[in-house]
Amino acid sequence: MxxxxxxxxxxxxxxxxxxxxxxxxxxxxxxxxxxxxxxxxxxxxxxxxxxxxxxxxxxxxxxxxxxxxxxxxxxxxxxxxxxxxxxDLYEALAEKIAINAKKYPVDKARGRSEKYTAYEGK
Incomplete structure (x- = not known):
């Protein structure tokens, strides 16, 4: 919780x-x-x-x-x-942040505005 x-x-x-x-x-x-x-x-x-x-x-x-x-x-x-x-908005946001953390790993997403598909699999 x-x-x-x-x-x-x-x-x-x-x-x-x-x-x-x-x-x-x-x-x-x-x-x-x-x-x-x-x-x-x-x-x-x-x-x-x-x-x-x-x-x-x-x-x-x-x-x-x-x-x-x-x-x-x-x-x-x-x-x-x-x-x-x-x-539960708290739970929904926490879940969405966790999903986005996987889609947008810091080492690939830092300073970039592209959608995750631009560097997915790289």
């Missing part, structure tokens, strides 16, 4: 209460939540769309605030989806 971050659990509880109070759970099918997550992730890209380098330092204060709020939306829908699907 991996250690828990109480703040993430507290956020999930706050979010659950918010949804229950509004009786929105009836709309939160996995498909709807995954769709909403995708939409919010796309909205996260908008402030970066026409930046010269894409570096965060190019963002205006209002754009940084918009990015921050979109991150909140992405996290909210991810937490809701995980709850609805019974997915």
């Amino acid at each position: 991996h250690p828990r971050i109480p703040d993430l659990e507290a956020l999930s509880a706050m979010l659950h209460e918010f949804v229950v109070e509004r009786e929105w759970g009836q709309f939160h099918t996995p498909k709807n939540l995954a769709t909403a997550l995708s939409v919010e992730a796309a909205e996260l890209l908008e402030p970066f769309q026409w930046l010269s380098t894409g570096d965060g330092s190019e963002l205006t204060e209002s754009a940084r605030a918009a990015v921050r709020l979109e991150m909140g939306d992405v996290l909210a829908y991810l937490l809701l989806l995980a709850d609805r699907m019974g997915v």
Whole structure:
């Protein structure tokens, strides 16, 4: 078992209460939540769309605030989806890191941005 971050659990509880109070759970099918997550992730890209380098330092204060709020939306829908699907996000991330560690060994992947298939088997 991996250690828990109480703040993430507290956020999930706050979010659950918010949804229950509004009786929105009836709309939160996995498909709807995954769709909403995708939409919010796309909205996260908008402030970066026409930046010269894409570096965060190019963002205006209002754009940084918009990015921050979109991150909140992405996290909210991810937490809701995980709850609805019974997915332990800590376990899912730990598993994914272990898988990626095998795909991207340090000696082959360090400083490279290519997909693992670019150096797989070498």
